Amino acid sequence: MNIHKIADHLNTLADNSDTGLVFDCQPISGEVDVLQISVIGREELPIFVSVTDDQILCITYLWGEDEVKPGSLAEMHTSMLEMNIPMPLSSFSKIGDKYVIFGALSMSSSFHDIEHELAVLSNNALEVIDDMGEYLV
Amino acid sequence: MSIFKKIMTAVRGGATEVGESIVDANSTRIFEQEIRDAENHLTKAKRDLTGVMAQQMSASREVDRIKRDISEHEGFATQALEQGNEALALEVAEKIAALESELATNEQSLASFESNATRLKELVKKSERQITEYKRQLSMVKTTESVQKATSAITDNFSSSNSKLLNAKDSLERIKAKQQKFDDQLKAAEVLESEDSDNSLEAKLKAAGIGAQDNSANSVLDRLKAKQK
Incomplete structure (x- = not known):
């Protein structure tokens, strides 16, 4: 599995996805190949996919440290930890000063699994921002 | 220091210098070489184990054969005694004594092969567990590295396309x-x-x-x- 195969599959999928979402893929070149996937209608929250030796990582950036209301950091962290298990397939993490939501898939995942993962990740991201809105500026 | 702590330190330190590799490529390569060496040792240990197990089986067969031989000759000796042929019975008894000493030697080597096989099996299991653990650690380091590189590619892409992450x-x-x-x-x-x-x-x-x-x-x-x- 590599990002180009994923891009090809999602592009040929077009309107026929099982998830009802339409994906637009754009590879980003760099030391590690990254695929930027925009969900149509949700372009503000793109998903970044990278394939490593043993897993497929799908990451969506949520908000920056600077967007957290002063004084509510600890409470927000607790809420995020509590939400981590109930949230299907995705988990929270932090990259640099940005909070992210991510899902990791095995290299042997099918295209269908990947498509499902992307849809769930996108839905989770929207829901999380909505739910955590009280802690954000 | 545990691998978790190393990664955490590297990630926090690296956050100030975006794009800097968390673990230098050289030490990753050395680690990969160590894993390969361990795998070679494992292959050798498995080969040794096969050899020892083959010897063990052959020794066990030999022990069985001698035991059968002994009981057969015991029968002969009894028959000779029944016929009152003391001299023949003595000759057979000598043969039995020789077989019994042969049996003792073979039983000894069988026991030694068995303990060798057990030791090698434990070694193989231990090496396999260790390699799995090494690979897990390497995968964590590589994933962290790859995410950092991916992040820097994403950040570069954002700054070059003049768009930025919205609130x-x-x-x-x-x-x-x-x-x-x-x-x-x-x-x-x-x-x-x-x-x-x-x-x-x-x-x-x-x-x-x-x-x-x-x-x-x-x-x-x-x-x-x-x-x-």
Whole structure:
């Protein structure tokens, strides 16, 4: 599995996805190949996919440290930890000063699994921002 | 230091210098070499184990054979005694004594092969566990590294395309607005469609002469004439 195969599959999928979402893929070149996937209608929250030796990582950036209301950091962290298990397939993490939501898939995942993962990740991201809105500026 | 702590230290330190590799490539390569060495040792240990197990099986067969031989000769000796042939019985007894000493030697080597095999099996299991653990650690280091590189590629892409990450709440509002607009359009289309179907029903009724009819020129003329009166 590599990002180009994923891009090809999602592009040929077009309107026929099982998830009802339409994906637009754009590879980003760099030391590690990254695929930027925009969900149509949700372009503000793109998903970044990278394939490593043993897993497929799908990451969506949520908000920056600077967007957290002063004084509510600890409470927000607790809420995020509590939400981590109930949230299907995705988990929270932090990259640099940005909070992210991510899902990791095995290299042997099918295209269908990947498509499902992307849809769930996108839905989770929207829901999380909505739910955590009280802690954000 | 545990691998978790190393990664955490590296990630926190690296956050100030974006794009800097968390673990230098050289130490990753050394680690990979160590894993390969351990795998070679494992392969060798497995080969040794196969050899020892083969020896163990052959020794076990030999022990069985000698035991059978002994009981057979014991039978011969008894028969010789029954015939009163003491000299022959003694000869057979000597043979049995020789076989018994051979048996003792073989049983000893069988025991030694068995303990060797057990030791090697434990070694193989331990090496396999260790290699799995090394690989897990390497995978963690590599994933962290890869995520850092991916992050820097994403950041570069954002700065080069002059776009930046929007405020999360703003993003959500915009997405919700788009969804609302889409829903409204869908609803409008539905309303339009139902109106269309109303119209078509009306047309059918009209064609059948049911319901309100178009004002024809004649009916207008009739009305005007009626007014004149």
